[in-house]
Amino acid sequence: MKGTGAKTMVLFTIEDMVAATSATLLQRGSREIAGVSTDTRTIRPGDLFVALKGPNFDGTAFVKNAFESGAGGAVVPKGFVPGDIGPDFTLAAVDDTLKALQDLAGFHRQRVNPYLAGITGSNGKTTTKDMLASIFSLKGPVLKTQGNFNNEIGLPLTLLKLQPDDERAVVEMGMSAEGEIRLLSKLARPDVAVITNIGAAHLLGLGSIHNVARAKAEILEGLKEDGVAVLNADDDLLMKATEGFSGRRITFGIGETGDVRGSDIILDHRGRPTFILHYRDEAVTVKLALTGRHNVYNGLAAAAAALAAGFTTTEIRQGLESVEGAAMRMEVRETAGRRIIVDCYNANPGSMKAAIDTLATLHGRKWAVLGDMLELGDTAAELHRETGRRAAAVGLRGLVLMGDHAGSTADGAKAGGMDERFIFVCERHEEAADILLEHSSEGETILVKGSRGAKMERIVEALEARCSEV
Numbered sequence: 001m002k003g004t005g006a007k008t009m010v011l012f013t014i015e016d017m018v019a020a021t022s023a024t025l026l027q028r029g030s031r032e033i034a035g036v037s038t039d040t041r042t043i044r045p046g047d048l049f050v051a052l053k054g055p056n057f058d059g060t061a062f063v064k065n066a067f068e069s070g071a072g073g074a075v076v077p078k079g080f081v082p083g084d085i086g087p088d089f090t091l092a093a094v095d096d097t098l099k100a101l102q103d104l105a106g107f108h109r110q111r112v113n114p115y116l117a118g119i120t121g122s123n124g125k126t127t128t129k130d131m132l133a134s135i136f137s138l139k140g141p142v143l144k145t146q147g148n149f150n151n152e153i154g155l156p157l158t159l160l161k162l163q164p165d166d167e168r169a170v171v172e173m174g175m176s177a178e179g180e181i182r183l184l185s186k187l188a189r190p191d192v193a194v195i196t197n198i199g200a201a202h203l204l205g206l207g208s209i210h211n212v213a214r215a216k217a218e219i220l221e222g223l224k225e226d227g228v229a230v231l232n233a234d235d236d237l238l239m240k241a242t243e244g245f246s247g248r249r250i251t252f253g254i255g256e257t258g259d260v261r262g263s264d265i266i267l268d269h270r271g272r273p274t275f276i277l278h279y280r281d282e283a284v285t286v287k288l289a290l291t292g293r294h295n296v297y298n299g300l301a302a303a304a305a306a307l308a309a310g311f312t313t314t315e316i317r318q319g320l321e322s323v324e325g326a327a328m329r330m331e332v333r334e335t336a337g338r339r340i341i342v343d344c345y346n347a348n349p350g351s352m353k354a355a356i357d358t359l360a361t362l363h364g365r366k367w368a369v370l371g372d373m374l375e376l377g378d379t380a381a382e383l384h385r386e387t388g389r390r391a392a393a394v395g396l397r398g399l400v401l402m403g404d405h406a407g408s409t410a411d412g413a414k415a416g417g418m419d420e421r422f423i424f425v426c427e428r429h430e431e432a433a434d435i436l437l438e439h440s441s442e443g444e445t446i447l448v449k450g451s452r453g454a455k456m457e458r459i460v461e462a463l464e465a466r467c468s469e470v
Contacts, residue, residue: 012036012048012104014073014090020107021100023075023092030088031072036104036160038153045070048090050101051077052153059097075100098152105156106187112162114143117305118188120173120181120219121196121232122212123351124298125150127290128196129170130326131302135311135319136168143169150174155184168309176375177205178215185222192308193219194230196301198237199350204377213241220245228308230301233258250308252300260304262296270332270339271358277303277313284313286320291330291341293361294354328457330355335460336467337442343449344456347373349383352449353390359447360394367440368396369432369459371450372403381408388412398422398439400432403454429455433462 012033017023034046040062043049049066051059051074063074064085073090075097082091094100109116117132119125133144143166149158150172158171173184185193198213206212220229220242229245232238234253242249252260261278268274271291277284277300288295303316311319325331331342339362343355352373359366368391376383384405389412391399399418401409406425413423424435436446436459450456 012108014092016107017048017073017075017090017092017104021075021092021094021103023094023100024078026076026080026082026091026093027085027087027089029073029086029090031070031090033072033090036101036157037066037071038101038157040065040069040071043069043071046072048072048104049074050097050104051075051080052097052101053077063091101153102156102183102187105159106189108162109159109188112164112166114162114166114169115191115309116169116171116188117192117194117309118171118173118185118190118219118222119194119196119301119305120175120216121194122199122201122216122348123354124196124294124301125172125174125194126326126345127295127298127323127329128194128301128305129172131299131320131323132194132305133170134323135302135306135316136170136309138311138315138319140167141165142167143171145170145172148174150184152180152183155187159188173219175215176202178211179218181215182218182221185219187222189222189224190219190227191224192228192230192305193223194301194305195219195232195238195242196298197232197235197350198241199348200376200379200383201348201350202375203379204375207377209237210241213237217241217245220247223247228305230304230308232297232301234297250304252297252304254296254300258300260300260307262300265293265296267293267361269363271362275299277317279303279307279313282313284317286317288320289323290325291332292354292358294358295330330358333460335463336437338436338440339445340460340463341445341447342457342460343447344454344460345452347371347449347451347454349373349376349387352387355447355449356387356390356394356396359396359445362445365397365441365444366395366447367398367400367436367444368447368449369400369436369456370402370406370409370447371454371456372405374451374453380405384408385412385415388414388418389416392416392418397444398424400424400426400435402426402429402432402456403450429458430462432459433466436463437466
């Protein structure tokens with residue numbers, strides 16, 4: 001499998017580029033165009049530099065850097081003055097450089113034309129992507145989204161990494177506002193579109209969870225005519241939001257209504273699930289290497305998408321069982337004699353509940369170290385209180401809390417009956433590490449989780465540093 005960092009072999013002729021973007025040539029160079037880049041720090045010889053402009057940067061200031069680094073040319077806004085740039089460098093002017101990047105990506109996606117799966121949802125889309133890519137890779141090269149390349153810039157850059165031998169691709173689609181998923185889906189033109197679930201995420205921009213559901217359902221608008229929607233049958237909001245979709249659908253869940261179902265879920269001592277996957281008259285046992293009952297849902301979503309693509313249940317089991325956890329996503333480490341579950345990539349109320357519930361299934365005393373969940377708007381305080389109540393309800397030993405909403409989480413835990421002696425609010429990551437070393441014991445399990453901006457992994461790093469000093 002390849003990602004956005006793979007060496008590109010994309011070849012755009014100047015005619016391709018002009019046709020795709022409706023650009024006006026300011027000068028026609030002689031250098032070959034071998035790829036596309038938006039960052040001169042990582043640009044490679046032959047790349048076409050697209051000079052994007054944002055609130056804190058202006059790519060036109062780096063066109064000369066691109067030229068000096070061996071780029072084949074640049075896409076610039078109309079009105080750009082070339083300055084001291086050699087004649088062998090192509091310059092193409094457009095009204096909107098971001099749209100030009102997206103147009104190039106759409107042109108290239110149609111030219112290579114792999115079987116493409118698009119994945120969105122409030123939780124689980126990255127793990128589902130990795131699972132589906134693992135299954136797809138059993139039959140040949142697969143391109144998949146790397147890191148957070150899932151937005152209006154990242155998705156086009158991912159599509160532009162497609163190679164002629166990529167028979168399949170799996171891309172994530174993220175969003176924070178209405179209309180963003182629609183744009184991405186119409187660029188990617190998925191053969192199968194997966195919506196993992198609907199949760200209280202991005203409420204700051206979208207206002208309500210019902211708006212979140214409608215925004216996620218936009219992925220269906222870009223489906224090919226014969227495309228398949230893969231939907232979570234256990235998510236009432238999702239099923240309501242997609243009831244107007246008239247195309248083919250495959251549903252999944254652990255209830256009785258899903259086309260692809262999971263049953264007999266058992267968690268081992270590290271919280272890794274084994275379950276039976278059912279489809280029509282077939283049933284296979286799947287043992288995941290990932291921690292958390294919620295990963296059964298991710299596995300079922302990937303399985304449903306793979307079935308839509310013609311894979312067998314035996315192949316699906318093989319692909320699912322070969323997936324290993326990604327860094328900072330329910331990653332289990334051993335530090336200071338304690339089991340640490342590092343889940344610091346992101347957080348919203350749904351993923352927070354899933355992580356706390358997974359922690360509760362493990363043996364021994366448990367602690368949670370929680371940072372803020374971001375972008376929740378006016379509901380933030382109550383949603384943090386609910387997290388605290390959940391931590392108390394499942395019987396956690398204690399909480400170590402950081403962030404602007406730490407007090408709300410603490411209030412919820414106290415209201416839920418947690419012993420106040422084991423609820424700590426702190427400001428620094430190092431302070432949190434010291435509290436854990438003082439109040440937790442060897443053999444206990446500690447969940448560390450928060451939104452990406454909270455940088456909760458620094459607590460784990462501080463713990464590891466404290467241990468290395470002993």
